[in-house]
Amino acid sequence: MLDGHLVDVRLHYRLGRRYATTVSDLGRYVWMLMTKTRFCRLYLVCSILLILLAGCQIDSESQTQVVKETADVLPTLEATVLLTATVEIAVEVRPQPTPTATVTQVHTLTEMPSPTATSTPFLCPYLRGQTISDSLWSTAMVEQVSFLVHLPPCYEDFTDRAFPVIYLFHGWPLNEWHWINLGMREWGDDWISRGLSGPFIMVLPGLDPDGRYVHSSGGDHSFEGFVVNELVSYVDQTYRTVQQPWGRAVGGISRGGVWALEIAMRHQDIFGSVGGHSPALALNRPLPQYDPYLLAREDVSALRFYLDAGDADWARAGTLRLRDLLLEYGADVTYEDHSGGHVDALWSGAIADYLAFYTAPWPLSYEALPVWGSPANGAGE
Numbered sequence: 001m002l003d004g005h006l007v008d009v010r011l012h013y014r015l016g017r018r019y020a021t022t023v024s025d026l027g028r029y030v031w032m033l034m035t036k037t038r039f040c041r042l043y044l045v046c047s048i049l050l051i052l053l054a055g056c057q058i059d060s061e062s063q064t065q066v067v068k069e070t071a072d073v074l075p076t077l078e079a080t081v082l083l084t085a086t087v088e089i090a091v092e093v094r095p096q097p098t099p100t101a102t103v104t105q106v107h108t109l110t111e112m113p114s115p116t117a118t119s120t121p122f123l124c125p126y127l128r129g130q131t132i133s134d135s136l137w138s139t140a141m142v143e144q145v146s147f148l149v150h151l152p153p154c155y156e157d158f159t160d161r162a163f164p165v166i167y168l169f170h171g172w173p174l175n176e177w178h179w180i181n182l183g184m185r186e187w188g189d190d191w192i193s194r195g196l197s198g199p200f201i202m203v204l205p206g207l208d209p210d211g212r213y214v215h216s217s218g219g220d221h222s223f224e225g226f227v228v229n230e231l232v233s234y235v236d237q238t239y240r241t242v243q244q245p246w247g248r249a250v251g252g253i254s255r256g257g258v259w260a261l262e263i264a265m266r267h268q269d270i271f272g273s274v275g276g277h278s279p280a281l282a283l284n285r286p287l288p289q290y291d292p293y294l295l296a297r298e299d300v301s302a303l304r305f306y307l308d309a310g311d312a313d314w315a316r317a318g319t320l321r322l323r324d325l326l327l328e329y330g331a332d333v334t335y336e337d338h339s340g341g342h343v344d345a346l347w348s349g350a351i352a353d354y355l356a357f358y359t360a361p362w363p364l365s366y367e368a369l370p371v372w373g374s375p376a377n378g379a380g381e
Helices: 002-019 023-036 041-093 178-182 184-193 223-238 255-266 316-328 344-348 351-359
Strands: 130-138 143-151 165-169 201-206 248-253 273-277 304-310 332-338
Touching (some): 130 223, 143 223, 165 223, 165 255, 178 184, 178 201, 178 344, 184 351, 201 223, 223 255, 248 351, 304 316, 304 351, 316 332, 332 351
Parallel strands (some): 165 201, 273 304
Antiparallel strands (some): 130 143, 143 201
């Protein structure tokens, strides 16, 4: 009996392997056995176990077959990938056809000019210049002449520049400090440091009140000879000065005003501007060739004139007469009346007007000054 059952079990095992290719097929087969056979429980259990074992073996063999098939396919896939990569590379390295030349319109870009660099004007950090006391033996005056030279602030910072010069003559019976006491030095430094005028040098000679400054009227053996033959050349050799007429001005008060007018009118090759401040023309007794009234009738077109006097000044009438003569002959004349008499307060109060006149034709900055030794400076002429 048992042997028969075993035969049936083996039969079912073989049938299970034949028909049960998946787990779901095994389940259906087991259900068929349970419903159509009448074997005992043990028989049924053994049959189920054998069928399950056969199914696991089938599944294991199926997986092994899948792995084997996959392994067999991979080389083919790899070969396909390699072949594809090879084809792509071959396509990339194939020579490209020569492109057809096309005409392209070229638009030329106009280069914009670079902005011009602007330099910042020099600002002198000093408010005061330097005053130098000096003296010179004069064969024209037959005396040792003392004089002051006032250099502008920052003069030493511009060793390659030439500076304009004002020569200022005192009234009788004063000396070289007359213009300093009137405030000309302070006013000049203030204007320079504030940029109201360009830098310039002041030269202030002082003469013996009983010498040829009073007792002569012109010529080489007078104050004229001292200025044009001795003082100007000494200053030009000692300091960096503009050595052309446009860079030199001369002016004076009272007796000094007469000298300034006479010297400038006779030496327009040295001076370009002249100022007569209450000139004592009414007291002047010159030789004709040195007389400003007669010199005004000659060609003085190269000069700029500034004349002034006080409304209560005894020198006003003579100054107005000279003004009218100069205008009649076409000279460049500026005239101003100031309030006061023939005293220091009159001239001290007019310093600003004097500075405006003298410095008008000169450069307004240190950088604009002519280069020392250049043709614009006039050195060597």
